[in-house]
Amino acid sequence: MFERIAIAIAFSPRLQTLLAEANRIQQLFDSELIIIHVGSHTQEDDMKMESSLKEAGLQENIKVIWESGDPAKRILSVCKKEKVDLLVAGALKKEDFINYYLGSIARKILRKADCSVLMLTEPSLKSNPSQRMVIHAEDSPYATQAIKVGTYIGKIQSTAQLHIVREIKLYGLAMSVSSERTEDELSEIRKNLVNEEIKIVEDILKEVDTKGLKINIKVISGKSGFELANFCNRTKSDLLIVGAPNRKMGIFDRVFPHDLEYIFADLPCDILIVNPKRKNG
DSSP states (O other): OOSEEEEEEOSSTTHHHHHHHHHHHHHHHTOEEEEEEESOOOHHHHHHHHHHHHHTTOOSSEEEEEEOSOHHHHHHHHHHHTTOSEEEEEOOSBHHHHHHHTHHHHHHHHHHOSSEEEEESSOOSSOOOOSEEEEEOSSSTTHHHHHHHHHHHHHHTTOSEEEEEEEOOHHHHHHHHHSOOOHHHHHHHHHHHHHHHHHHHHHHHTTSOOTTOOEEEEEEOSSHHHHHHHHHHHTTOSEEEEEOOOSSOOHHHHHSOOHHHHHHTBOSSEEEEEOOHHHHO
């Protein structure tokens, strides 16, 4: 699924936790692992890196790449050159600090990466498999792939609960309330709209191995990013999986914050952005 994984690191207090996560992710997908460091590269840095990798148990199928310059550009350049399938990086939950420290880097990666991206908000030394996951099956050309990746991770990690979220189309709701109908008729129309969205997810799941998974299909309405973040918080989910957004944003995407960027402003949990574009051309 992810044959080549890269992780962007710095010699920060979270270095060992990120490397521990990288080790587990590499084993989860049986992948090659590339370590990307943008910054100084001295003999002392080499020794520090070697010691850190050894402490994390990272000794096989590892490639370390040292870069200098603009962090986001260099990280994305390495991912493209090395044909990385999944980029892993640390992120902090609140945008106010992200804006000053990681925000611009993270957002550039989010917008421009040609591979999938996993942002970890609370990397841990100890294994902490995802127990409650949310998959957003909406607003992306890769929504189906997001479901397939999410169900794969759910099975491997024996996830306790997997929620797949879709939205009622606003135009459908508008039509239902604008006509002169009885309350029972309106209720029936809304029920049918919900069932249509559930049926779409059920049809996708027919092509996926879901044996052993506890799946809940949830249909929401309202402002997408806001409602999705609230749902993650209410269900205390630890991983949100979404398909990468369409690069060709329309005028309304430029005027109003995109759903994914809205979520990024206040991350409810770890987030995996699925983008298999490189392989699919």
